[in-house]
Amino acid sequence: MPVPSDAHPLVELRGVAKTYGRGEVAVHALKATDLRVYPGEVVGLLGPSGSGKTTLLNLVGCIVEPTEGSLSLDGQTVYDGGWRCADLRRLRLEKIGFIFQFHNLLPFLTAGENVAVVLDLAGYSGAAARDRARDLLDYLEVGHRFGTLPSRLSGGEAQRVAIARALANRPRIILADEPTAALDSQRAGIVLDLLRKVAVEQQAAILVVSHDEKIFDRFDRRIVLRDGRVVEYDEPAHGPAEA
Amino acid sequence: MNLALRDVRHNLGRFLLTCLGLSLLLGVVLSMIGIYRGLVDEALTLARAPGADLWVVESGTRGPFAESSRIPGDERDSVARLAGVAEAGSLTFQSVETAHRGRTLRLYVVGHELNRPGAPARIVAGRPITRAHYEMVADRRSGLDLGERLRLGRNDFTVVGLTDGLVASGGDPVVFLTLADSQRLQFDLDPPAARRERARGSGPAGTDIVNAVVARVLPGVPVQEVADTAARWKHLSALTQGQQEALLLQSVVEKARRQIGLFTTILLAVSAVVIALILYTLTMDKVKEIATLKLIGAPDRTIVGLIVHQALAMGVIGWSVGTVLILLVKDHFPRRVVLTPEDALMLGAAVLIICVAASGLGVRLALKVDPATALGG
Numbered sequence A: 001m002p003v004p005s006d007a008h009p010l011v012e013l014r015g016v017a018k019t020y021g022r023g024e025v026a027v028h029a030l031k032a033t034d035l036r037v038y039p040g041e042v043v044g045l046l047g048p049s050g051s052g053k054t055t056l057l058n059l060v061g062c063i064v065e066p067t068e069g070s071l072s073l074d075g076q077t078v079y080d081g082g083w084r085c086a087d088l089r090r091l092r093l094e095k096i097g098f099i100f101q102f103h104n105l106l107p108f109l110t111a112g113e114n115v116a117v118v119l120d121l122a123g124y125s126g127a128a129a130r131d132r133a134r135d136l137l138d139y140l141e142v143g144h145r146f147g148t149l150p151s152r153l154s155g156g157e158a159q160r161v162a163i164a165r166a167l168a169n170r171p172r173i174i175l176a177d178e179p180t181a182a183l184d185s186q187r188a189g190i191v192l193d194l195l196r197k198v199a200v201e202q203q204a205a206i207l208v209v210s211h212d213e214k215i216f217d218r219f220d221r222r223i224v225l226r227d228g229r230v231v232e233y234d235e236p237a238h239g240p241a242e243a
Numbered sequence B: 001m002n003l004a005l006r007d008v009r010h011n012l013g014r015f016l017l018t019c020l021g022l023s024l025l026l027g028v029v030l031s032m033i034g035i036y037r038g039l040v041d042e043a044l045t046l047a048r049a050p051g052a053d054l055w056v057v058e059s060g061t062r063g064p065f066a067e068s069s070r071i072p073g074d075e076r077d078s079v080a081r082l083a084g085v086a087e088a089g090s091l092t093f094q095s096v097e098t099a100h101r102g103r104t105l106r107l108y109v110v111g112h113e114l115n116r117p118g119a120p121a122r123i124v125a126g127r128p129i130t131r132a133h134y135e136m137v138a139d140r141r142s143g144l145d146l147g148e149r150l151r152l153g154r155n156d157f158t159v160v161g162l163t164d165g166l167v168a169s170g171g172d173p174v175v176f177l178t179l180a181d182s183q184r185l186q187f188d189l190d191p192p193a194a195r196r197e198r199a200r201g202s203g204p205a206g207t208d209i210v211n212a213v214v215a216r217v218l219p220g221v222p223v224q225e226v227a228d229t230a231a232r233w234k235h236l237s238a239l240t241q242g243q244q245e246a247l248l249l250q251s252v253v254e255k256a257r258r259q260i261g262l263f264t265t266i267l268l269a270v271s272a273v274v275i276a277l278i279l280y281t282l283t284m285d286k287v288k289e290i291a292t293l294k295l296i297g298a299p300d301r302t303i304v305g306l307i308v309h310q311a312l313a314m315g316v317i318g319w320s321v322g323t324v325l326i327l328l329v330k331d332h333f334p335r336r337v338v339l340t341p342e343d344a345l346m347l348g349a350a351v352l353i354i355c356v357a358a359s360g361l362g363v364r365l366a367l368k369v370d371p372a373t374a375l376g377g
C-alpha cells in the first residue's frame, strides 16, 4: 500500500553490516546496508540461501549485534556503535513480534497459553491475557484450537497460532523468517493476506524473509540480497527519497 | 502463568519417575539418620533400665558398658551405707549364645538382686522375677514368649515377664536373671581352667564377682557428692547416671555416628549430583524453548523460574514421599529406627538448599542460550 510521505520509518538501518568471526574465518554475512520500513508495509526480503536474509532479520530484531552502522526502531536509536537500549528483551516484548520458520510454539503450553504467555510477560492480568488470546485466535480462525497442545495442531494451524502470538502485544514491527516454508501455496497465500491485513489495521511494519516464489508477488516491496549485499531495492511507494 | 508447572504437566511421567527416584534416595538418607537415632536410643535404654542415680565400678575403668569392670559383690553393702544413698544393688552383664527353636540366639544377660535397684523398670507382659532361681524376664526382641523355657548354661529358665525395646549396644536383646543365677551362669561358661582357679578361691574375690553396683540417692542429695565419696575408695570408681550416659554415647555410639554421618553426607552429595544432572538434561531438552522465550521478551527471572521451580517441586515431592515411605517401613527394620520431626525438617531444609544449588548448572546453561537459536532451522 502507498506510504504517506510524512510517515516516519518504523525500521531504519544506516550502513549496518555484520561480520561473523575475525581474520581468516571472517564471514561478511551482511555488507553495509541501508533500509527503511514504514508503517503499513509488508516488505519481502528475498535472495538465495546464505545471502544474509536471516542475519538482516536478526539485526533488526536486536538478536545479533551489528559490526557497523546504526539502527533505529520506531524512532528510537537502538544501536549506534553500541547498544543504546538497556533492556533488549523488554524492547522486543514491546515493539517486535517474531514469526518463525518452524512455528516455535512452546510444546508444553496450549495454543491459547502460547499467545497468553506474551501478554502475561507484558503485565496483563490472567483473565485479560486469556481474553485477548482468545480474540486473536478467533481473528486468525483458530479459536476452536484454544486448549490444544501444539503437537496436535496441523502445520497451518500452528503457524496461525504463532502469528497470533507475534501479534499479541500489538507490536509495531513484525519480523517473519520463512513463515510459509512449511505451508502449501494456498495456506501460504492466506498467511500473507493475513499479514497484510495486520499491517494495514495496526499500522505495523512487516518484514518477511522468503525464498518462496509462490508469494513473491504478494509483497508491497521487495528487497533482494545476494552475498550479503542488497542487489534490488524497491523504493517505498511515496516515501522520501532514499539516501 | 507458571511455566514450570505447565512443563511438568507436559512431561508428567518423567517428572514423577524422577521424584520417585529422589524420594527413595531421600528415604535412605532419612532411614540412616533414623538408624543412628535408634542406635543412641537403644544404647541408652540399657543404662536407663535400672533407674539408677549412681554407678559404682572397678577403679580406673569406665564400666560396665564401655569397659569391663569387676568388683567384689560385697561392695554393695558399703555403697548402700554411704551417706545419702537410699538403696543399692549389684548387677552383672554378659553376652551369651544359646540354641533356641533350632537357631542360635544371642542374648545380653543382666543379673540383678531381687527387691533392689537393677530390675527392669517397665514390664509389658507377665511379672517381674520373684523367685530366687530359674526365672527370667526377657525382651520381646528375643522372640521368647511368656512361659517359654530356655536353657542357659546348665539350667533351664522360665520366661515370667517381657520387656519391650531393651537391647544391648550391639543390638542383642536383653534378658534379666537373678544375680545368683547370672553369677552361676558366668561360672558355668568360663573356660575350665579359670573355673578351677575360681573354685579354689584364688580369683580376685572368689565367685562373688559383679560388674557394677547401682544406687539411688535420697531426694535432695546431690549425686555428684555421693559419687565423689564413693570414688575415695581406691579400688572403686563412681559415675553419675548422666556421666554413664555421656560415656556410652561417646564410646559406643561415637564411631557409629561418624560412620553414619559420613554415609549420610555421601548420600546427600549423590542426591545433589542426581538432581543437578536431571535438571541439566531437562534444561538441555528445552534449549529451543528457552531461546524462543528470550526472543519473545521473557526476562531471565522467568527462565530461571522455569528451572528452579521444578527443582523445588522435585525436592518437596521427593522429600515428602521419602518421609512417608520411611514411616511405613521403619518398624520392619531389624533394629530400631527413630524418626524425629526435627530430623525430617532438617533434611527437608537441606534438600531445598541442595535443589536450588543443583539447579545452578541448568540455570547457567539456560542463561547462556542464544536467542538466535530459536530462529531458522
Ligand SMILES: Nc1ncnc2c1ncn2[C@@H]1O[C@H](COP(=O)(O)OP(=O)(O)O)[C@@H](O)[C@H]1O
Pocket: A020, A021, A027, A028, A029, A047, A048, A049, A050, A051, A052, A053, A054, A055, A056
Ligand atoms: N552465527 C553465525 N556464525 C558464523 N557465520 C554465520 C552465522 N550465521 C550465519 N552465518 C553465515 O552468514 C551468511 C549468511 O547467513 P544467513 O543470514 O543465515 O543467510 P540466509 O538466511 O539468507 O540463508 C552465511 O554464509 C552463513 O554461513
Ligand SMILES: [Mg+2]
Pocket: A053, A054, B376
Ligand atoms: Mg535463513
